[in-house]
Amino acid sequence: MKSMKVLFVVATLTASSLAMATGGGDRTFARMESARKVSMETYQVAQKQKAEAAVAQSKAKAADRTNG
DSSP: OHHHHHHHHHHHHHHHHHHHHHHHHHHHHHHHHHHHHHHHHHHHHHHHHHHHHHHHHHHHHHHHHHHO
């Protein structure tokens, strides 16, 4: 009878630790996905600003050529 109680306690603790491990992975994945999304948005904004700067620079050069 005592061995059955010990086995039950060990099984319960094992199951709860596995459940915690699963939840931890989910939280880690959610944080990773959130960081990826923010990173991609930042990258897209940087690329857009870079493209706009290049267009503005080329317009300035074109204006210098027509005035010069």
